[in-house]
Amino acid sequence: MIKKYTFVLTIILLSISNLSFCQVENPYIDFNPEKLKAKTEYTKNFNPGNYKSNVLYNCMLDMINLAREEYFFLDPLKSDKDMDDCAQMQADYQAQKDEKGVLNEPPYRTTFFRLKKYGLTYHAIELVSKAKANLGAQEYSYYDLCLELIRPILKNIKTAKQLLDKQYTYIGMGFETDEYMKSMYASFIIGNDLTFNPDKPDPMEKDVPFSKGKSGMTYYDEKVCAKCSADKNLEVLSEYIQVKDNEVFINCGDHKYLKKLIGKEGDAIVLDFVQHSQYDCEHPVIDNDRINRGFTTKPIIFEKVLEDNTIKDKKSSKLYAKIATVPEGIEKDAEFDVNIIVLKEGKYACRTIIKKAVECKKASYQAKILADRKSVV
Numbered sequence: 329m330i331k332k333y334t335f336v337l338t339i340i341l342l343s344i345s346n347l348s349f350c351q352v353e354n355p356y357i358d359f360n361p362e363k364l365k366a367k368t369e370y371t372k373n374f375n376p377g378n379y380k381s382n383v384l385y386n387c388m389l390d391m392i393n394l395a396r397e398e399y400f401f402l403d404p405l406k407s408d409k410d411m412d413d414c415a416q417m418q419a420d421y422q423a424q425k426d427e428k429g430v431l432n433e434p435p436y437r438t439t440f441f442r443l444k445k446y447g448l449t450y451h452a453i454e455l456v457s458k459a460k461a462n463l464g465a466q467e468y469s470y471y472d473l474c475l476e477l478i479r480p481i482l483k484n485i486k487t488a489k490q491l492l493d494k495q496y497t498y499i500g501m502g503f504e505t506d507e508y509m510k511s512m513y514a515s516f517i518i519g520n521d522l523t524f525n526p527d528k529p530d531p532m533e534k535d536v537p538f539s540k541g542k543s544g545m546t547y548y549d550e551k552v553c554a555k556c557s558a559d560k561n562l563e564v565l566s567e568y569i570q571v572k573d574n575e576v577f578i579n580c581g582d583h584k585y586l587k588k589l590i591g592k593e594g595d596a597i598v599l600d601f602v603q604h605s606q607y608d609c610e611h612p613v614i615d616n617d618r619i620n621r622g623f624t625t626k627p628i629i630f631e632k633v634l635e636d637n638t639i640k641d642k643k644s645s646k647l648y649a650k651i652a653t654v655p656e657g658i659e660k661d662a663e664f665d666v667n668i669i670v671l672k673e674g675k676y677a678c679r680t681i682i683k684k685a686v687e688c689k690k691a692s693y694q695a696k697i698l699a700d701r702k703s704v705v
Contacts, residue, residue, distance in 0.1 A: 356482040356492070361394050361475065370471040376461035376509040379470075384503055388474045388514070392499065395482065396492050403497070410446045411500020411523070415515040417442055418456065419502035422513035426506040428458040430515075440547070443517070449617040450547055452519030453496075455487055461505045461512040477514050496520055527612040537606050537613055537657065543598050543624040545669065545677045553678030556670060562589055565597070565668050565681045576652040576666065578633055583647035587630055594674045596627035599652050600667040619669065619677045623655035627671055 365371050369380075370387045389407065396402040418439075421432045436442045439454040459476035462468055482488045500517040529536050548557075556562070568586070570577045576599065580586045590597055602622035606613045614621065628651050636649040658664055668681040 354483065354485050354488065356395070356399065356485075356488040357479075359395055359398070359478070359482050361391050361471075364390055364394065365471060370474075371469045374462070374468050374470050374473050376505045376512065381503070383470050384473070385501060387470045388477065388501060388503075389499070391474045391478055392491065392516075395478070399492055400494060402492070402494055405499040405518070406497060408498050408500055408524075410448055411452070411498060411517045411519065412502060413500070414442050414446045414448060414502075415454070415500040415517045416502030416504070417445075418454065418515040419504040419513050422456065422458070422515070423504035423506050423511075426511065428456055428513060430454050430456055439517075443523075444617075447525070448517075448519070448523050449525050451522035451616060452517055453490055455481055455491060455516045455518065457481055457514045457516075459512050459514075461509050473512060477512065481516075491516070491518065493518075498523060522616045525616045527614045528617065529613055529615065537603050538615065538618065538622050539620060539624045539655075541624075543620065544627050544675055545598060545619050545671060546675045547619065548678060549676045552672050552676045556672055556678040559679075562670060562679060562681060565589065565670075566683055569599075569666050569668065571654065571666065574654045575650055576654065578647065578649055578651050580647040582645045583634060583637070584645060586633075586647065590670065591630035594672060596629045596671040596674060598627055598669040598671060598677075599625040600669055600680070601655055601658055602665050602667055603658060604663040604665075621667065622664070623657050624669075625652045627674070628652070 364387065367387075367390075369383050370390075372383075374384075389405070393402075393404040396405070417436070418430065418432060422428055430439055431437055432442065436445055439452070440450055443450060443452055457477045457480050459473060459480075460468075461473070463472075480487075481491055496518045497520045498518070502515045503512060505512050568578050568580045570579050578586075598620070600620045600622050601624070606622065633649050633651060634647065636651070637647050638650075639646050639648055654664075665683045667683070669677050670679040670681065672678045
């Protein structure tokens, strides 16, 4: 009987231990931006019926930037009017419905379509928050309100990492109270240089250096792509691609390892041929709203690559197969790189693997060393 109780107690203790172990520690929940109180305008009472929108905006921006600096030593986010307008649209909708959320009414139901409405690309995310707009007779400053808006984001480890992610350099913000001014709703659009599209060619232009179709691809989906986007092993794919004359080959020393990378059901790759001339400083031709940057192939699956393997020795694990030809749109002597777009579930563009080797032309390493030595002497 004692052994039975001992066994049950052991199982309970192990379950509690495993539960504690699985809980992810959140270092952001104790964020304390007290130093912002040095700005007296932030400590003034917030009146939801009559407040200074610029003070609220600046206080919120300073608080977000302080968090990014404190945890990751990041430079301040820059504001953008189009991103502000996009965020304001969702803040207004939340206030109208008196409900927090990122969904809206068609045709602007998702963040994706609202970004397009304001001339922005899909390279941005949206975070939303809700806080009390007043505390009745109690003191409630701009600082207090901003702290109440940022806390729910920082308490959630996922949204906290998004807000503090170093890849983002721009932000747009919108705020609005509900009809009875009980709650303040906020929307934050966060992006980077890819969020804008200044070099997008005219849609009517025919001779563009990229495929206009989608090659069977659709945009990144976080649920589908999470593991793929974090898999560092996929970077090796750039080393397998070889271009000879007008043909593209995949050269891999172990096809079983390649199968682990891109051989699951629904896996595929698309080759993206990007010409160096597209990045001309005076006349760049880049569409940041596209998944691809250049001419693309149709999706290539592992089974087809293995079938076309020219190494017929069954004992060999090596693989060498032609997988594409250089697109006709690329001129004979044009310089280009081959990026690899990794697809999951047959269509979701989850990752783009770019060329890692950098060739340095017209430079003498030895001459550079000698010059440095002379300067030291």
